[in-house]
Amino acid sequence: MCINMLTIHDIDDLNIILDSSFLITGDRARQNEEIAENMWVISINEEDREKILPNQLVDFLFVLINKRIDQMSKGGTIYPVVFYMWFDEMAAQLRLNMISDFGKQLPFGCNIEIIDSPEPIIKDFLASDYHQGISWDELSEMDDVVDEDDNLLFVLKVFVARIA
Amino acid sequence: MLCRPLVAVGAIATAGCLPVGSAFMVAEFIVTGIMAGISFYLAHRLSKKNKQQVNLLQQDWNVNNVLSSGPDPEDDDYNQQKKNDFFEFIKLRADKKALSKRFGNFYRDSKTKLWWSKDRANHGGSKFKVFKETAKGLQWIFDADAAGNQIIGKHKGAIGLFIAYKDLVICV
Numbered sequence: 001m002c003i004n005m006l007t008i009h010d011i012d013d014l015n016i017i018l019d020s021s022f023l024i025t026g027d028r029a030r031q032n033e034e035i036a037e038n039m040w041v042i043s044i045n046e047e048d049r050e051k052i053l054p055n056q057l058v059d060f061l062f063v064l065i066n067k068r069i070d071q072m073s074k075g076g077t078i079y080p081v082v083f084y085m086w087f088d089e090m091a092a093q094l095r096l097n098m099i100s101d102f103g104k105q106l107p108f109g110c111n112i113e114i115i116d117s118p119e120p121i122i123k124d125f126l127a128s129d130y131h132q133g134i135s136w137d138e139l140s141e142m143d144d145v146v147d148e149d150d151n152l153l154f155v156l157k158v159f160v161a162r163i164a
Numbered sequence: 165m166l167c168r169p170l171v172a173v174g175a176i177a178t179a180g181c182l183p184v185g186s187a188f189m190v191a192e193f194i195v196t197g198i199m200a201g202i203s204f205y206l207a208h209r210l211s212k213k214n215k216q217q218v219n220l221l222q223q224d225w226n227v228n229n230v231l232s233s234g235p236d237p238e239d240d241d242y243n244q245q246k247k248n249d250f251f252e253f254i255k256l257r258a259d260k261k262a263l264s265k266r267f268g269n270f271y272r273d274s275k276t277k278l279w280w281s282k283d284r285a286n287h288g289g290s291k292f293k294v295f296k297e298t299a300k301g302l303q304w305i306f307d308a309d310a311a312g313n314q315i316i317g318k319h320k321g322a323i324g325l326f327i328a329y330k331d332l333v334i335c336v
Contacts, residue, residue, distance in 0.1 A: 002315075002318055003317050004317070005319050006320045007319075088285055090281070090283070090304065092304070093304075097288075108287050109287070110285055133295070133303035133304070134264060134301045134302045139270065140263050141261065141263075142269070148269050
């Protein structure tokens with residue numbers, strides 16, 4: 001599995017995603033290939049984040065979705081496709097993906113809250129305290145291994161757009 | 165090349181120093197010796213060449229192995245535990261443990277000095293987040309699957325960016 005990683009310094013750096021190739025197979029057995037091929041992981045340096053405004057990122061996202069719709073209609077894609085985006089807080093990354101839509105749940109192993117606007121996720125990303133990593137101040141040393149509660153309380157916000 | 169001893173033996177026999185039968189026995193002995201020498205030489209060269217090829221393959225493997233940041237494939241403990249529960253293995257081998265109220269537990273692998281934590285989003289087969297230590301804290305370096313294998317990221321963007329000569333600092 002191999003994912004696309006991009007560190008942006010200004011909004012124009014995102015343009016590389018617009019012209020990137022993507023894979024839609026319409027085949028459930030090949031969904032992992034789609035996940036890997038179409039995944040984009042976007043990070044930003046602490047010193048650059050003020051150069052990028054939330055509405056610029058929202059605009060880019062809709063340009064990207066429209067471009068994908070256009071590419072798929074020109075390419076004759078007949079499968080339903082779902083585009084989704086979330087903020088990976090542990091890695092301080094905005095993550096985008098697009099896969100064939102089989103009407104099943106998205107491929108997350110945690111509780112998700114589907115939202116219809118990308119703005120809250122983008123704001124969380126830009127306002128994150130973790131662009132330089134998880135500070136030592138946030139971590140307390142443990143002497144013994146303490147069992148973790150399962151991920152029951154964690155709910156991930158995901159923006160979803162069904163296209164094609 | 166093989167004719168030379170025969171010519172010499174013929175000359176000795178003709179000169180009357182040895183009977184012809186004995187001369188042919190001497191010739192056979194010399195030819196056998198030369199053949200054995202050639203075989204030994206060729207076998208030695210071939211084995212040296214094979215050895216060089218094996219060394220090159222080993223070098224490639226070593227380089228690839230160092231470049232991959234995942235667990236060491238030669239690590240027997242790891243290979244055994246990989247079949248069972250990778251995270252339990254990391255917990256047992258951890259030399260440092262830390263807790264984040266927001267993100268849960270982090271374990272530092274005593275061998276690689278990388279920190280491992282469960283991936284909360286658990287998207288598309290990613291089970292763990294792996295971090296390196298920096299002066300400021302823990303910085304994400306890759307996601308890993310359930311067996312601890314790195315999910316590789318292809319860096320895109322400013323690769324091959326032009327850097328003006330005036331922007332370079334020359335160290336002498």
